[in-house]
Amino acid sequence: MNSEHAAFCSSEEWAEAIRVHVIPGVVGALELGEDVLEIGPGYGPTTAELRQLTPKLTAIEIDEQLADRLAGLYPDVTVVRGNAASLPFENERFSAAVCFTMLHHVTTEELQDQIFAETHRVLRPGGVFAGSDSRASDDLREFHHDDIYNPVDPTGLADRLRRAGFADPKVTVDEDHFMFEARA
Template identity: 45%
Template sequence: MAMNLVHQLCCRSSYWERTSATRIVPWALGGVELGDSALEVGPGYGANVGTLRERTAALTGLEIDPALAARLRDRRSDQLRVLEGDGTAMPLPDKEFSSVVCFTMLHHVPSPAQQDALFAEAFRVLRPEGVFAGSDGLDSRLFRLIHLGDTCVPVPPATLAERLSGIGFTDIEIGTAANQFRFRARRP
């Protein structure tokens, strides 16, 4: 996963944390209960930690970037357990979480096959009736411009329901807004 300098500065800004807390996470999780134990895949700089902690008793973050994982441990260890690892091969036991979430990070997964591996891993670590939910950006010229020099493989929302059902998820809902989409799915 690579992010250009402008993208890094944006993602660690207080502006982004406010935007995530007041717009992205509430829209993505509207009506979704996270249960007692949530996993955030790709927490990055931790913009969603405070908002997610208000929705669950226990929060774990799985971060692939060692420097970001260390930063999260230093700054947010009182709010979440931080693990370093790859969302496509999670170092976690089966059926550990009541929910798995990810926000504005799926496009940083380098290929559709690896995105599908992440979806399969989310399914594996969810308990029965657990929810997989989140959001990501819609592909556009501006989206691509912001991501120049980044790993950027947008997820087409039109194909996401089929991809998730192929893994075994049910109760799949996909919604779109001006520049983003959200998804919700359940492990039966």
């Protein structure tokens, strides 16, 4: 992650946007249940909010330094350093899984699809998978200079989630972002 991007993702401005817009917009009235998986929490502003919404939160983070930082900040959260395309959890463990503004950091569409399939595998039947991300733009591509930037096309996301095994995918799109939810 470039330094400008890292500074923004660790800023109070971003944490406020997460608190006020992202978490309420995605989680809203969803029942997450008692054992939630967060995929790719990065600097952790979503983790800070999610840990208040479920009795048991597990976060999987691929970056070792960020995983260590999260574990230090949130001792009540189980932080696992690992790759969400190969989740180290048993089948049907989690009541829900969430991911926020991280899918565009996954290098290929195939790896994104593998994350969807792995998430489906670790969710209990009926468990919800929900998340959000930014829509592609030239400004975001520039902001992600020297970063991985592989935005998801929301128009094909419901079909991709179905192929991963999810039922009833819903994708909501606005000018800059999209949100999704689907059931295992």
